[in-house]
Amino acid sequence: MSHQNSLIQTLQDLETEALSAIRAAADGEMLEALRVSFLGRKEGRISGILRGLGELSVDERPPVGAEANRVKEVLQEALRAREAEVISSGGQADEAVAGAEDLTLPARHSWKGGVHPVNRVIDDIWSIFRSMGFVRARGPEADTEWYNFLALNTPLDHPAADEQDTLYLKDSLLLRSHTSPVQVRTMEKHEPPIRILAPGMVYRRDSYDATHTPAFAQIEGLVVDEGITFIDFKATLAEFARRFWGSGTRVRFRPSFFPFTEPSAEVDVKRMITMKDGTRVESDWIEIMGAGMVDPNVLDNVGYDSERYTGFAFGMGPARIAMLKYGVPDLRIFFQNDVRFLSQFTAGSAQ
């Protein structure tokens, strides 16, 4: 093939390619891009071909030029026509042309992840206390007997120390059996007012079963200031419980015993459950936290004046709350990390 014919062939190929691209173009923007790409004066591909005319003899040039002009006109006409179509269809590609025959085909998504259900519960609890002026504090998971027991008014030889059978390391060091050591450490470092929430892992010498795991999350709370009373204690925790468990929730405070609080209380809730048929029924009383007014000995142990300051403290188990809230029957499921389970708690799902 002569160079002349090869140029004409190239122009015709270009015409075919351009026409099909113009038909597929979905909007004005794409059409404009095509116009620049094929017909543009500087960068356009037809102009590029015409630059090659220089290599032809003077006789050979006119047919190529004529063919180029014909292709230009065809393309300009095609662009105009397609532009009109696109405008009349409101800028939308029509189905057949765009090639998406079935709009019911599933959409394209990225992977969805999610925060662990127990940590979601911690986040929910935190957001309620944050709005009541609390901040978060943390402390070590391996600690001393002083912080875990003695500073919290718990003698090592008291049966109360038995209740939370402790995992020990060497040298009388231990894994904290509750998050309460954070109370002591925070008060040692800061002056009142104290309003802290301390989520974290705690450890006990329990074997795995449906309602026990040797490691689990706990959330501690502590408020200390002048003028904090049993009324503030009840009001704050009842407010939390109603916000967390929903309107209509009843809250009950029962006497209990913890070495580091006095008076001590268990907090129970009775929540409203919506049944399948839409009726609302009350649950049984459910124990959700242990709490109480901070024992004066604890305040004395951190160098606070217990005649001047009073306060309250509370602790709860977010995994048990997650069991109740999400209907998970066995605590061990939270440690299996089965993706089928975890995907039930994706980023967008309701709290």
Place this chain on the structure above:
Amino acid sequence: MNISYDWLKSLAPGLSESPDELAERLALLGAPVEEITPVAAGLEDLIIGRVKVVRGHPNADRLSLCEVDNGEEVVQVVCGAPVIEEGGFYPFAPVGVTLPGGLQLKRAKIRGEYSNGMLCSEKELGLGRDASGIMLLSGDVSAGQSLIEVLGLDDVRMDVEVTPNRGDWLSHVGIAREVAPGGVAGVALAPVPGASPLDLEVKSGEREVSHGDVTIRIDEPKQCYRFLGVIIRGVKVEPSPQWMAARLRAVGQQTINNVVDATNFVMLEMGSPMHAYDLGKLEGSSLIVRKASKGETMQTLDGLEHNFDSEMLLICDTAVPHDIAGIMGGMHSSVTSDTTDLLLECALFEPKSIRRTRRALGISTDAGYRFERGVDPEGHLPAVKRALEVILATAGGEVDGPILDVLPRPWEASALKLRPARVEQVLGVRFDDAELRALLTPLGFTVENGGGSKGGGKAKASDDLSVMVPGFRSYDVTREIDLIEEVTRAHGYDRFPEDLAAARPTTVEDDPVFQLEDRLRTVLSGEGLFEATNPAFAPKHEGQVELSNPISMEENRLRSSLIPGLVRNVEYNFARGARDVRLFELGTVFHAADAGEPPREDLHVAFVITGRREPEHWSGSGEAVDFSDVKGLVETVLAESGWEGAAVTVPADVGSAVENSEDDSAADPAEDLARGLLVPPTALALLAGDGTPTGVAGQVRSERIDAPAWAGEVWAMELTLPAEPVAMTTPAYRPLSPFPGVDRDLALLVPYDVATSAVSDAISDAGGELLERVTVFDLYQGDGVEEGHRSLAFRLQLQAWDRTLTDKEVDRVVGKIVKRLREGLGVEQRL
């Protein structure tokens, strides 16, 4: 603590609530009831059967054929009991009855003979542990009577949860004091059936008291505060009468004989443990409270042999021990059917000493449980008198001499000051004198005016109250705050208002590490990963910090890395058919520290990913995640990691950085562990801004993960997070150029030993300030590319702030870049 509803009512005659109502009230007093069960649950259809005739079974040596009168007719019953008395009355389960164990009785042929029901043992009825034979019933009974009626089991058992501070609640009297109308004043002991009044003298001594040849003595007054003894002679030891057996059965207590049962009865009723010795077995007729000599041994009632250390308190005769003080009696002097003379002990021990011994020996008993929590120091004489009434009424015999009372130091009630102003400061509610008195008196406290003489209160001392604490509360009520709790409890927690008041802002700042965790959770779950949580326990090779009392020897350490746990999670998911597993974890790891120092704790973030790059979609190719995905995710994490200027390095970038740190095993053993799991050529080192290694990433070695054949490559990363994260940088505005930029593409022939990052760096450096951005947009190797090289395409974006760049300027910059690449790196432009 099991409480019999009937027994409780016998002590608090005014009590009229139903068991359910009582349970509700107990919960609000601090003693929640965990379970309420009818004592005779499942025994409703059992009756009394009288065995008229016993014959051998024709086809079985060990079985008997009994003719049993069920009150209406005589039926044949096959029975396997070794002893069956003709004319004896036994619990009889007729055909059709289901026993408490779930066995449903049918008319059955046993070795060719019909059996129309079953004669039952205690164990089969759930009434006790005795399975050795069928339960012979004594007393005034007749065939056909209801078994529940005969045994007095028409009662309800309430399982009361007693907090460790309330040792006084470990008895029926203790609970009655809380719930009886009028409180303490409304409690009275019911008369013992068949008892006659006792008028006994008490003979006291500081260390030792004797009567006749019997002596009791305390050698350790610091651990034994009081020791009472009574001699009873001529008892007849036999099974307990029905009324006492019924009480004990109602609370699940095994019946043994009338004497032992009497001591248990009194302990369960009044809270004072006691022990009866066979006086004839005591060498020198003495009981001495002393410490054990090291290596001394004794066999306890349960048949176990115990070895004592020199801190343990024993009760001994002049030769050998007969009782682990406050915990369990010895076999040798235990009361048996041959016993005629008793020495009854009722003592008071130091709680700590009991607890120590009990824990060291690993024994748990009702007595030890009560002594640890504190037994009423005023309760001994009444308890001994009650026990004597019961023993004399059920076993006969006579008291020999006075009650012997060794009392080194008499107990004195303490007076506590109670300031109404302090009550108000803590509770937020004002209670006046009369109200406080009305709340505390029913609980057994004696309230008087004018407690302000001692200590703190300066003004208004006359407002203060002085409160005497009764013995049964002397363990848990020792301070003013303890009285305030009693005021709160007696008033009712639910009666305090719940007004939410404004609070002053705290001096503490929200911990920045929590904020860092929040950001990482958001970012990683946004990247499509699920958060996993694993307990921190690890097998030996995955941690340095050892537990001294681990739950299992397989996991006796604390993890020093998160990746092994996450890899196990991936295996778990693979085993359930999941191909796409994307998990991250934020958790604490532990490293060994110097002796006596707590282990070093670091917060780590780690992830594992395997499977497809994107969820399966009809338009997609389903490509698997690869190194580039992982590196991108790692860079995303690093940007949020709280490390200043953290970066990823690969061997090609930094030469031997990774190799070096791999050799330096002391630097961070956790990192070594994690890295040991990774395939070396893909391993990334994560560095903090100052170049400190902070983590690793890469592909998990296939031999380190149990993966099915279909599973894809597994990638992992782990990063130590800073204890003090740097604050998020505030974005700074840069003006945008109003002049158009120019793109130039550069195809380069890059030798294998030249890293892309080196090429990028060289381009940026040579490009100067006109070069806005460099992007790698294509990589090609293979046909058409020179051996030992790859073709890399870079897009250069150039722009000036103050003018439109001319072609000439752009050419000059590109020329400079090409020259630098050729001369500096041996990289040629591909034309």
